[in-house]
Amino acid sequence: MKPGPKRQYSPKIPGHIDQTALPRGVYFDHRGAGCWYLLSTNEAGRRQRKNLCGANVTLSQLHRIIEEMNGIDRDSLKYLCEQFHESTQYKALSPNTHADYSYSRDVLLTFPTKLQKPLGDLAVKKFTPALVQRIIDKIAQEGAPSKAAHALRYLRRVMQWGRNRGFVEVNPAKGIEAPKERKRRRLPDTTVMVDLIKYAHQQGKLTRGQAGACSPYLWYVMEIGYLCRLRGIETITLTDENELEKGVLTNRRKGSRDNIVRWTPRLRAAWSAAKAIRSEIWARKKVPVPMRADQRMLIVSATGRPLSKSGLDTAFQRLVVQAIKAGVMTEEQRFGLHDFKRKGITDTVGTRADKQEASGHRDESMMDIYDMSVPTVNPSSD
Incomplete structure (x- = not known):
């Protein structure tokens, strides 16, 4: 109240x-x-x-x-979740985390129980590790191990937040065995990837609002992401400061090491196209050009503002759906934006060590995830 x-x-x-x-x-x-x-x-x-x-x-x-x-039960899981979502700790999280937590909350609150009422109506102080484990196992057994894993991570976070504030005495979700999530390591087919980039280039030339038009930045975002082995967020946060005489200085996340990707005609063409379209949009929208190089974003939206990750994801998924309908690719050949990085690492010429240096990964084990090439070796004997 x-x-x-x-x-x-x-x-x-x-x-x-x-x-x-x-x-x-x-x-x-x-x-x-x-x-x-x-x-x-x-x-x-x-x-x-x-x-x-x-x-x-x-x-x-x-x-x-x-x-x-007013029908509010302060002992229920539903009430605890409501309090967590109104907290400053929750509000400080990213929009993507908000979306994930909201989805996981709905999964848990509506989960049916033997008491003929949803899990959200049960008192959190009566939750036990055994109860939580049964819930997570049941969700996973229904063919949704990823959903179960997300629900567990959310419940563990909410219960810990509640424990620190007196809602519960212990965190019953702590120590629970997480289900094994399905690995989605897709490697785009070379021909399909090239065709998709060409299709994005073609459709990006159409006037906005015209049937079949897509965002003009998509083709060079894919090109730069593949050639420089970058995540989507790393590509759209490149600035003029990353443009060096030798090549592109990367801005990798998650502890990866930066490196300089040497210029090639293909990389230079994509980079120049990005700057040309940016200049055209800034001139048309009368956007003030930042003086500092690190503030001049290479990739901008149709409004001239920096492109958001959610905006990029939405535009890319819309392009893929359109490409499938146009026969450029099939549903089985569908892949995600992050798979351009995997494709770039796999296609890197050289040894496994060369691929690791090019990708910026500090841990060699990451090559098991990103390098999907099949090595050619000599037979054991003549």
């Missing part, structure tokens, strides 16, 4: 009550032994009073009374 509008201080209210945090519509009657009451408006538009409790209750008890009247 949210506090009501700012009230004037009343000396007649018991001193142990924080008057600024009183529930909306709750007032104190000091006459006699004193009592708290709720003032509301009925369907006829008339004010009506409902006595709630005596004068010796605490502020938290007052809030609980109002919440129970």
